[in-house]
Amino acid sequence: MTDDDSEALILSSWQANAGPWITAVREAQIESRRLVTDSAMLAAIDACRPHSVLDLGCGEGWLCRALHGRGLRAWGVDATASLVDAARQADPAGDYQCLDYAAFSQQPPALQVDLVACNFSLFGAEELERLIASLPRVLKRDGHLVIQTLHPHVACGDAPYTDGWREGSWTGFDAAFRDPAPWYFRTLESWVTLLEDSGFLLDRLGEPLHPLTGKPASLLLTARAT
Numbered sequence: 614m615t616d617d618d619s620e621a622l623i624l625s626s627w628q629a630n631a632g633p634w635i636t637a638v639r640e641a642q643i644e645s646r647r648l649v650t651d652s653a654m655l656a657a658i659d660a661c662r663p664h665s666v667l668d669l670g671c672g673e674g675w676l677c678r679a680l681h682g683r684g685l686r687a688w689g690v691d692a693t694a695s696l697v698d699a700a701r702q703a704d705p706a707g708d709y710q711c712l713d714y715a716a717f718s719q720q721p722p723a724l725q726v727d728l729v730a731c732n733f734s735l736f737g738a739e740e741l742e743r744l745i746a747s748l749p750r751v752l753k754r755d756g757h758l759v760i761q762t763l764h765p766h767v768a769c770g771d772a773p774y775t776d777g778w779r780e781g782s783w784t785g786f787d788a789a790f791r792d793p794a795p796w797y798f799r800t801l802e803s804w805v806t807l808l809e810d811s812g813f814l815l816d817r818l819g820e821p822l823h824p825l826t827g828k829p830a831s832l833l834l835t836a837r838a839t
């Protein structure tokens with residue numbers, strides 16, 4: 614399977630699973646989000662003191678709504694039309710655009726924000742590299758990029774600790790989820806190198822712990838545009 618095939622499967626999987634995803638997020642069914650990662654993401658954003666945020670891969674829009682509730686200006690971008698529709702319905706005054714990362718990197722929207730947020734929304738390989746490299750164009754000087762993603766040590770499992778495509782799985786999710794997409798595993802070193810190669814300096818690396826397992830619930834990277 615080529616990189617392009619895998620990237621296409623990511624998009625089609627989100628289209629297929631938009632309904633169960635909206636339910637899972639809005640009914641707080643995902644324990645790690647409820648206990649750790651939602652608040653960790655908000656705290657990481659708060660620490661940068663932004664006035665304006667672009668939420669890339671915003672899904673059904675919970676983060677934009679939370680940021681609006683804090684008085685921030687927020688824009689959401691996502692490729693999955695039904696998730697963008699759900700975000701708009703829940704937040705009619707919000708600003709949501711249906712756009713995939715390939716189109717975004719080719720022609721980033723004419724926005725200048727203080728911070729770009731990516732909450733568990735980066736799964737690809739080369740397309741993701743082009744996306745990150747395009748982000749300095751939408752960030753104000755000294756703007757921040759905050760990425761929350763699967764923790765490489767926890768997500769690696771028994772496979773070798775090297776970058777590469779992995780099979781997806783919905784283990785632990787409701788039975789309504791189907792067609793898991795492949796995702797591109799990155800080591801910690803690879804994440805940091807990707808940021809540096811894309812014009813960012815790592816400011817902070819967080820590993821919020823799951824209170825029940827004692828393991829990292831995520832990797833939380835805060836970087837600054839140079």
Ligand SMILES: C[S@@+](CC[C@H](N)C(=O)[O-])C[C@H]1O[C@@H](n2cnc3c(N)ncnc32)[C@H](O)[C@@H]1O
Binds near residue numbers: 736
């Ligand atoms: C796990 S969900 C996270 C959604 C949201 N950030 C949240 O915290 O609930 C991943 C999101 O990334 C979006 N996504 C994945 N690949 C994308 C791509 N190539 N372009 C745009 N959006 C993409 C999906 O549509 C989905 O909404």
